[in-house]
Amino acid sequence: MTEAQSALLLRKQLAELKKNPSEGFSAGLIDDNDIYKWEVLIIGPPDTLYEGGFFKAHLYFPREYPLRPPKLKFISDIWHPNIEKNGDVCISILHEPGDDKYGYEKASERWLPIHTVETIMISVISMLADPNDESPANVDSAKEWREDYNGEFKRKVQMSVRKSQEEAWD
């Protein structure tokens, strides 16, 4: 995949998302001159603690996209077991491809070149609704999620929801 091809593929997705916006998120470029850096606004999924939030995140695509995955980083503060405190998102579909001979992850759970901004966002939204605490990126958050869901965990998530709402209307 040459640089021109990856840029073409991303431009195509951007045009399609502008024409047919997806439910659950909106997407655009951080800088109109750089097709490899996207800004997405993720709407907190209904019936979850994140409902009502508008979370900003950045996607950084490598020149080898779609052979290699982008990196995803939340810019808005968000409290979640699978999101590091600095915003980096840890989901297996964003893991580099490769033949994992040790069998920790099935190939199907890893990056595939058919993933688009839309399918990545669908995975992220489902991660918000349904955290995986087996391999947390934010250990404190995972502990609270397990042990104090309606207390400390809920309080911190609601704080991030409120903060994201204030920032969204800036």
Next chain:
Amino acid sequence: MGNCLQTSTSDDINLLRDSESSNTRDTSPEQLDPPPPYQEAVRPTVPVYHTAPNVTRPATQLTEEEQVRIAQRIGLIQHLPTGIYDGSKKNRECVICMYEFQYGDTVRFLPCMHTYHTHCIDDWLMRSFTCPSCMEPVDAALLTTYETN
């Protein structure tokens, strides 16, 4: 879904990492897969290896195991049938580049019957030997094909 604590160990066996992520290059040899038994027969003579159109790594920077695995992988990919797109209705779009096939495009057929542009799928197969659409491991399917023949 998560599994982030595992990647640092499982990813460093990926022999196709490019310069951007080369911080795992100095992996000790013990962590690499043991060379397959028929290693001698397929030892490559190619001095330079192109991991991707814009990534070239001199063979001297690859371990012997990596060279052997690359040569084997190239050999396996070459075994997969190719053809010229003839306008058949079954496969219209290459899901990697998201473009519709045009008459005359060179396409590769995987054992699972999924079809892609040769240049789109070959780069992917060097990274992961699975069909992007159905996740079927290509080598397993190839072996089955050999056995039934």
